[in-house]
Amino acid sequence: xxxxxxxxxxxxxxxxxxxxxxxxxxxxxxxxxxxxxxxxxxxxxxxxxxxxxxxxxxxxxxxxxxxxxxxxxxxxxxxxxxxxxxxxxxxxxxxxxxxxxxxxxxxxxxxxxxxxxxxxxxxxxxxxxxxxxxxxxxxxxxxxxxxxxxxxxxxxxxxxxxxxxxxxxxxxxxxxxxxxxxxxxxxxxxxxxxxxxxxxxxxxxxxxxxxxxxxxxxxxxxxxxxxxxxxxxxxxxxxxxxxxxxxxxxxxxxxx
Amino acid sequence: xxxxxxxxxxxxxxxxxxxxxxxxxxxxxxxxxxxxxxxxxxxxxxxxxxxxxxxxxxxxxxxxxxxxxxxxxxxxxxxxxxxxxxxxxxxxxxxxxxxxxxxxxxxxxxxxxxxxxxxxxxxxxxxxxxxxxxxxxxxxxxxxxxxxxxxxxxxxxxxxxxxxxxxxxxxxxxxxxxxxx
Amino acid sequence: xxxxxxxxxxxxxxxxxxxxxxxxxxxxxxxxxxxxxxxxxxxxxxxxxxxxxxxxxxxxxxxxxxxxxxxxxxxxxxxxxxxxxxxxxxxxxxxxxxxxxxxxxxxxxxxxxxxxxxxxxxxxxxxxxxxxxxxxxxxxxxxxxxxxxxxxxxxxxxxxxxxxxxxxxxxxxxxxxxxxxxxxxxxxxxxxxxxxxxxxxxxxxxxxxxxxxxxxxxxxxxxxxxxxxxxxxxxxxxxxxxxxxxxxxxxxxxxxxxxxxxxxxxxxxxxxxxxxxxxxxxxxxxxxxxxxxxxxxxxxxxxxxxxxxxxxxxxxxxxxxxxxxxxxxxxxxxxxxxxxxxxxxxxxxxxxxxxxxxxxxxxxxxxxxxxxxxxxxxxxxxxxxxxxxxxxxxxxxxxxxxxxxxxxxxxxxxxxxxxxxx
Numbered sequence: 001x002x003x004x005x006x007x008x009x010x011x012x013x014x015x016x017x018x019x020x021x022x023x024x025x026x027x028x029x030x031x032x033x034x035x036x037x038x039x040x041x042x043x044x045x046x047x048x049x050x051x052x053x054x055x056x057x058x059x060x061x062x063x064x065x066x067x068x069x070x071x072x073x074x075x076x077x078x079x080x081x082x083x084x085x086x087x088x089x090x091x092x093x094x095x096x097x098x099x100x101x102x103x104x105x106x107x108x109x110x111x112x113x114x115x116x117x118x119x120x121x122x123x124x125x126x127x128x129x130x131x132x133x134x135x136x137x138x139x140x141x142x143x144x145x146x147x148x149x150x151x152x153x154x155x156x157x158x159x160x161x162x163x164x165x166x167x168x169x170x171x172x173x174x175x176x177x178x179x180x181x182x183x184x185x186x187x188x189x190x191x192x193x194x195x196x197x198x199x200x201x202x203x204x205x206x207x208x209x210x211x212x213x214x215x216x217x218x219x220x221x222x223x224x225x226x227x228x229x230x231x232x233x234x235x236x237x238x239x240x241x242x243x244x245x246x247x248x249x250x251x252x253x254x255x256x
Numbered sequence: 257x258x259x260x261x262x263x264x265x266x267x268x269x270x271x272x273x274x275x276x277x278x279x280x281x282x283x284x285x286x287x288x289x290x291x292x293x294x295x296x297x298x299x300x301x302x303x304x305x306x307x308x309x310x311x312x313x314x315x316x317x318x319x320x321x322x323x324x325x326x327x328x329x330x331x332x333x334x335x336x337x338x339x340x341x342x343x344x345x346x347x348x349x350x351x352x353x354x355x356x357x358x359x360x361x362x363x364x365x366x367x368x369x370x371x372x373x374x375x376x377x378x379x380x381x382x383x384x385x386x387x388x389x390x391x392x393x394x395x396x397x398x399x400x401x402x403x404x405x406x407x408x409x410x411x412x413x414x415x416x417x418x419x420x421x422x423x424x425x426x427x428x429x430x431x432x433x434x435x436x437x
Numbered sequence: 438x439x440x441x442x443x444x445x446x447x448x449x450x451x452x453x454x455x456x457x458x459x460x461x462x463x464x465x466x467x468x469x470x471x472x473x474x475x476x477x478x479x480x481x482x483x484x485x486x487x488x489x490x491x492x493x494x495x496x497x498x499x500x501x502x503x504x505x506x507x508x509x510x511x512x513x514x515x516x517x518x519x520x521x522x523x524x525x526x527x528x529x530x531x532x533x534x535x536x537x538x539x540x541x542x543x544x545x546x547x548x549x550x551x552x553x554x555x556x557x558x559x560x561x562x563x564x565x566x567x568x569x570x571x572x573x574x575x576x577x578x579x580x581x582x583x584x585x586x587x588x589x590x591x592x593x594x595x596x597x598x599x600x601x602x603x604x605x606x607x608x609x610x611x612x613x614x615x616x617x618x619x620x621x622x623x624x625x626x627x628x629x630x631x632x633x634x635x636x637x638x639x640x641x642x643x644x645x646x647x648x649x650x651x652x653x654x655x656x657x658x659x660x661x662x663x664x665x666x667x668x669x670x671x672x673x674x675x676x677x678x679x680x681x682x683x684x685x686x687x688x689x690x691x692x693x694x695x696x697x698x699x700x701x702x703x704x705x706x707x708x709x710x711x712x713x714x715x716x717x718x719x720x721x722x723x724x725x726x727x728x729x730x731x732x733x734x735x736x737x738x739x740x741x742x743x744x745x746x747x748x749x750x751x752x753x754x755x756x757x758x759x760x761x762x763x764x765x766x767x768x769x770x771x772x773x774x775x776x777x778x779x780x781x782x783x784x785x786x787x788x789x790x791x792x793x794x795x796x797x798x799x800x801x802x803x804x805x806x807x808x809x810x811x812x813x814x815x816x817x818x819x820x821x822x823x824x825x826x827x828x829x830x831x832x833x834x835x836x837x838x839x840x841x842x843x844x845x846x847x848x849x850x851x852x853x854x855x856x857x858x859x
Contacts, residue, residue, distance in 0.1 A: 221528040228699065239283065242279045251682065297505075301519065
């Protein structure tokens with residue numbers, strides 16, 4: 001039975017690995033792996049990258065892409081003080097609902113408001129972008145294969161098309177996009193944003209920062225999850241060891 | 257011979273008991289810790305808490321007028337009191353009150369009275385906000401459910417309600433705006 | 438059991454209740470520790486306990502998720518994101534629920550593999566097995582409709598593909614699908630009724646589980662050598678012996694589960710399930726959850742629409758017939774040298790089918806899926822009856838206690854009976 005027990009374990013692991021492999025496989029090229037501070041059991045986000053990434057989002061991405069699940073209040077989670085977050089919110093103009101005369105009105109944002117959307121609806125977004133819908137970015141690293149690696153590769157993957165490649169009008173060539181034709185033209189260029197901390201805004205740097213920020217936007221619970229998980233695992237391991245001793249004590253006198 | 261065997265057994269039994277109790281206690285602790293996230297999930301969520309403040313522009317409210325605004329899904333009464341009403345609220349000796357509190361302690365500026373508009377008896381909304389409403393014997397508010405009378409400072413004067421209408425936390429952000437919460 | 442002499446209880450409250458409604462003794466007889474448990478059960482017999490735990494985790498987390506979930510096509514996706522972001526500990530509860538489904542299926546498949554290897558389905562446990570297969574069916578239905586609820590792309594298109602299976606039924610197919618949808622496509626009414634059913638079915642599972650455990654208590658569990666206990670020297674009280682033995686498995690299971698929940702919560706997830714449902718665009722590669730892959734491969738292996746659906750259902754339903762297809766008088770595969778080989782070939786075949794199910798349609802995967810499907814059914818319809826007839830089993834020991842002689846007779850605890858307990 002020992003052989004077959006082992007076999008069963010190997011088989012179950014094989015199943016897990018296989019289906020994961022299969023899920024990840026697609027037609028798109030596989031982006032290179034990159035080291036991220038949020039990877040691994042003790043992974044955390046880096047506050048400076050998150051804040052720089054937010055700046056990139058606001059100044060570059062926000063003109064086309066919404067980030068609808070993030071509110072101004074969430075900015076305190078990436079290291080802004082409540083006052084700074086309030087100030088950032090107050091700079092935005094958000095819909096305020098319906099006034100006493102029944103007319104819609106606008107007001108400065110508050111902490112409880114979501115980040116403003118660039119377009120009132122999907123059709124307006126399509127119309128303004130040549131028929132292509134810029135996706136919401138709140139879950140972008142969760143709903144793309146290879147997540148952050150893909151996003152970073154995509155943002156740094158704008159190159160000249162190989163000779164003979166037929167590019168449709170209005171499209172750009174990207175090494176890592178499935179089919180290589182992407183409606184979004186290269187969003188990042190050297191020094192397109194000015195970082196307040198003096199970091200050089202190279203394309204790689206900005207791509208890394210925005211990816212970092214968007215991975216936080218998709219997984220705001222990540223740090224809590226990692227630290228809580230560690231405590232839970234330690235507890236469970238100790239408990240299981242205790243259970244094992246109990247079992248041994250109970251079965252001591254039984255031949256089995 | 258048999259006594260050493262007995263001792264052996266005793267030792268083992270106590271070892272077993274110790275293990276049982278430790279494992280049982282550890283499991284209970286674990287279960288207790290596992291229960292908390294579930295209970296906590298029923299507390300107000302972060303988005304609900306974020307909506308906990310309301311800003312009100314006072315400038316359109318004329319003297320003698322009362323308006324109702326929503327704060328944390330509860331009605332808040334804002335009363336622009338007249339000189340007469342302020343006078344009335346001040347000229348009550350504390351000994352007459354069921355829940356003694358001076359009018360000065362209930363307002364930041366005497367002309368503006370801000371109250372959570374929920375009867376402290378069983379949660380009905382007292383009348384008095386709209387013109388023509390019954391104001392009760394003390395010309396403040398009157399709760400129709402069980403007949404509680406409140407005065408022009410929102411204090412309970414008569415009826416089953418145990419305490420005054422509560423004053424929510426608020427502050428004047430400028431001359432004509434208050435922020436509740 | 439239920440008709441026999443009742444236990445006497447010392448607790449006056451229990452005595453009071455017992456006299457009026459013998460619920461405590463009935464529960465003890467049908468679900469409790471009064472079960473002759475063979476003394477040689479190995480760790481593969483722990484899955485029943487793990488499955489009970491898995492069901493409890495799913496019901497508990499599900500109830501709390503339902504407090505925040507909005508079952509409408511407009512609100513579902515947003516409400517799930519709100520659970521993940523704003524509800525206190527919501528992310529944990531949701532990741533537990535999502536990975537709990539995989540835990541449930543992993544445990545149930547090990548449970549079934551155990552039953553198949555050790556012949557647990559043979560007389561007098563046929564009904565026990567049939568109830569188990571019924572549970573598997575309802576579990577699959579529950580998992581499928583639960584997968585629809587977050588209303589992402591995978592939810593929507595999974596629902597579309599699977600509900601379209603019913604349209605293959607001749608004559609009433611179209612009418613039936615429209616009825617299931619409550620409209621002319623998967624839409625808000627579909628989501629609403631799926632939510633209702635997803636809340637209902639786990640309690641049906643719990644109810645049938647009670648019957649399943651009751652049936653188990655009638656003759657007790659089977660055991661690795663497949664010989665029924667011949668007396669008290671062959672059995673042990675379930676508590677504390679097996680409770681403590683399986684607590685260790687429980688602990689290890691929780692460790693693995695916690696690892697997935699906290700560190701790899703999306704390991705088994707498809708990225709498209711985080712895109713909101715879009716009825717105008719199908720994801721390029723639709724795959725079901727891992728636990729449906731072998732059956733999905735069988736569905737796709739058949740070139741005919743109706744045939745595919747029939748075989749798809751038959752691939753699970755055939756398990757109902759297992760007690761009657763296996764002609765061998767010997768329970769445990771330990772003593773069945775030939776069947777044992779076929780057993781492992783069968784397991785390999787199911788894994789092969791699983792791999793095929795995960796691949797894009799067509800090509801080598803399709804060919805392998807067809808071969809795998811033929812073998813899958815051949816295992817049940819040909820191998821099981823034929824090997825039972827022709828195989829010469831290895832010599833079988835006389836009893837459970839025979840291979841090992843206890844050191845001291847007095848140390849063997851016997852099943853606790855009312856007299857012995859006094």
